Amino acid sequence: MNDFSIGFIGLGLIGGSIAKSIHRIFPDYRIVGFDNNLSTLKEAVSDGTLTEYTDDIHTIAECNYIFLCAPVHYNIEYLRQLKPFLTDSTILTDVGSVKLDIYEAVQELGLARYFVGGHPMVGSERSGYEAATDRLIENAYYFITPADGVLPGKTEEFSTFIGDLGAIPITYSPVEHDRITSYISHVPHVIAASLVNLVAAADSPDNIFKSLAAGGFKDITRIASSNPVVWEHILLANPDNIVHGLQEYVELIDKMIYHIKQRDAAGINAFFASARDYRDSIPNNSSGVIRMHHELFVDIPDEAGALAKVAAFIAEAKISLKNIGVSHNREDEEGVLRLSFYDADSRRNAQDVLKAAGYKIYNR
Numbered sequence: 001m002n003d004f005s006i007g008f009i010g011l012g013l014i015g016g017s018i019a020k021s022i023h024r025i026f027p028d029y030r031i032v033g034f035d036n037n038l039s040t041l042k043e044a045v046s047d048g049t050l051t052e053y054t055d056d057i058h059t060i061a062e063c064n065y066i067f068l069c070a071p072v073h074y075n076i077e078y079l080r081q082l083k084p085f086l087t088d089s090t091i092l093t094d095v096g097s098v099k100l101d102i103y104e105a106v107q108e109l110g111l112a113r114y115f116v117g118g119h120p121m122v123g124s125e126r127s128g129y130e131a132a133t134d135r136l137i138e139n140a141y142y143f144i145t146p147a148d149g150v151l152p153g154k155t156e157e158f159s160t161f162i163g164d165l166g167a168i169p170i171t172y173s174p175v176e177h178d179r180i181t182s183y184i185s186h187v188p189h190v191i192a193a194s195l196v197n198l199v200a201a202a203d204s205p206d207n208i209f210k211s212l213a214a215g216g217f218k219d220i221t222r223i224a225s226s227n228p229v230v231w232e233h234i235l236l237a238n239p240d241n242i243v244h245g246l247q248e249y250v251e252l253i254d255k256m257i258y259h260i261k262q263r264d265a266a267g268i269n270a271f272f273a274s275a276r277d278y279r280d281s282i283p284n285n286s287s288g289v290i291r292m293h294h295e296l297f298v299d300i301p302d303e304a305g306a307l308a309k310v311a312a313f314i315a316e317a318k319i320s321l322k323n324i325g326v327s328h329n330r331e332d333e334e335g336v337l338r339l340s341f342y343d344a345d346s347r348r349n350a351q352d353v354l355k356a357a358g359y360k361i362y363n364r
């Protein structure tokens with residue numbers, strides 16, 4: 001065992017995924033967990049991700065790198081407890097979705113010399129350690145927001161470490177970060193949750209809306225299943241940017257209402273056309289604004305066992321499948337089975353295997 005140590009406060013989706021990546025890439029590092037969910041900690045020790053867990057903040061504070069991975073407001077609360085034990089060899093970081101509030105707290109507490117903030121631009125609607133994977137952050141952009149006054153070399157050292165884990169570090173100021181993420185992440189989560197609440201309120205007593213909801217509604221509302229505590233903290237930590245974005249959004253909706261009321265075909269068309277052009281310009285096969293997804297779409301017969309058969313071909317070829325899903329709406333889907341993989345090689349190999357077995361494959 002190497003005596004290099006990394007401490008985690010919060011071992012859910014993001015903390016757990018980063019800990020698992022570190023364990024995969026640096027198996028000799030000592031990884032220590034602290035979480036208010038004891039069964040999570042026990043599970044992470046038993047699957048080998050954590051070397052040990054602790055309920056003593058001092059043990060975490062003594063680690064070389066400290067990752068704060070609880071909901072954003074709780075991360076800030078831990079700064080004060082860690083402060084007395086930190087040394088110049090510590091790198092203190094967090095993964096919170098909002099960067100200015102923790103940056104200001106760090107400055108106020110005099111912790112700037114240790115602090116390199118971070119935020120992986122990747123995640124899931126699932127939460128908790130059971131949703132964590134050792135590939136989650138691979139190929140994802142990872143914001144780095146160093147404190148003004150951080151000791152020389154720490155930002156470079158931490159960025160290199162994040163690159164070693166397979167993510168793509170990009171350095172931004174906390175102010176820029178919070179403005180960008182309000183548009184591309186925080187406002188969209190509010191909109192997704194609003195849409196679900198809209199439909200839930202309109203649904204019939206026998207829930208017919210829910211039963212009939214197809215790809216469109218499901219695609220745009222996946223993130224409405226996210227952990228409410230995490231999002232409560234994010235909205236309260238970045239209120240001005242989010243309110244501003246939502247107000248602009250309401251203006252857009254008002255504009256569409258006006259077009260519809262006026263029966264303005266050209267206005268409606270232009271609204272959709274500009275959205276389609278921007279959305280289609282997001283590169284699918286690069287680490288662009290939207291993370292690279294290694295996906296295949298496969299047409300399968302609508303019969304029992306068809307999905308299991310495809311999964312068996314993949315398993316026989318020893319290819320790891322990240323996710324598998326079926327769409328029953330054949331009207332606007334060419335391939336109905338969506339397979340996602342952890343990397344481009346796995347996707348390519350699966351494509352070869354399934355093609356050889358006579359399946360029709362689509363790439364999107």
Ligand SMILES: NC(=O)c1ccc[n+]([C@@H]2O[C@H](COP(=O)([O-])OP(=O)(O)OC[C@H]3O[C@@H](n4cnc5c(N)ncnc54)[C@H](O)[C@@H]3O)[C@@H](O)[C@H]2O)c1
Binds near residue numbers: 069072096126
């Ligand atoms: N969910 C995402 O997609 C996503 C993406 C990037 C960054 N983040 C950020 O990552 C952080 C964690 O989010 P997550 O999605 O992993 O949440 P999660 O709910 O999956 O995990 C949070 C973990 O923190 C623990 N925890 C909660 N309060 C605690 C406390 N007071 N002390 C110690 N442990 C505590 C929980 O038991 C849980 O294990 C948040 O700051 C969030 O903004 C989330």
Ligand SMILES: O=C(O)C(=O)CC1(C(=O)O)C=CC(O)C=C1
Binds near residue numbers: 124
């Ligand atoms: O993919 C998802 O489910 C996410 O919500 C990930 C997502 C986002 O893109 O909004 C959520 C929160 C973050 O801080 C970063 C990424």
